[in-house]
Amino acid sequence: MSDWTDAVVGERMAVDREFNDRVASSRFSSQEWGLIMTAAEFEIEDADDPEAARVVADTSKLPSIMPELGNIREGMAAMGGAPSDGGGGRDGGVLSSIKGALGLGGGGDDGPSDEELAAAEALVQEYADELQARLEETGKWEQVRIAYQE
Numbered sequence: 001m002s003d004w005t006d007a008v009v010g011e012r013m014a015v016d017r018e019f020n021d022r023v024a025s026s027r028f029s030s031q032e033w034g035l036i037m038t039a040a041e042f043e044i045e046d047a048d049d050p051e052a053a054r055v056v057a058d059t060s061k062l063p064s065i066m067p068e069l070g071n072i073r074e075g076m077a078a079m080g081g082a083p084s085d086g087g088g089g090r091d092g093g094v095l096s097s098i099k100g101a102l103g104l105g106g107g108g109d110d111g112p113s114d115e116e117l118a119a120a121e122a123l124v125q126e127y128a129d130e131l132q133a134r135l136e137e138t139g140k141w142e143q144v145r146i147a148y149q150e
Contacts, residue, residue: 013036039065044148055132057124
């Protein structure tokens with residue numbers, strides 16, 4: 001299956017560039033998105049059926065990296081950056097960081113929530129949909145779908 005991922009490297013780079021605006025309007029910072037993408041893998045579901053085949057995101061590893069999102073936000077807040085909209089630092093950057101480090105974070109600020117996990121999963125699938133659309137637009141979808149099966 002590595003042949004199919006090798007075949008989409010250029011297309012993924014193009015989708016990455018195009019997807020930057022979507023990430024910027026999401027609850028995740030670009031650093032958080034980079035971490036999320038390290039845990040995401042892509043597969044082609046129903047690859048043997050040209051009509052039903054589609055790129056899907058395997059997000060099963062996301063829960064293991066979600067706590068690190070809080071660390072990224074704390075680091076950004078400690079350096080004077082504002083936490084992202086969905087961040088654990090809801091009561092104010094540095095103060096929240098210090099409270100969290102001391103274990104004094106009030107309920108809900110202990111890290112990314114189930115809602116954030118769902119948002120990350122949805123954004124990764126949106127990326128997968130964009131990747132498939134790009135492959136179809138460039139005429140590479142059929143080649144990639146067949147390579148996935150080999």
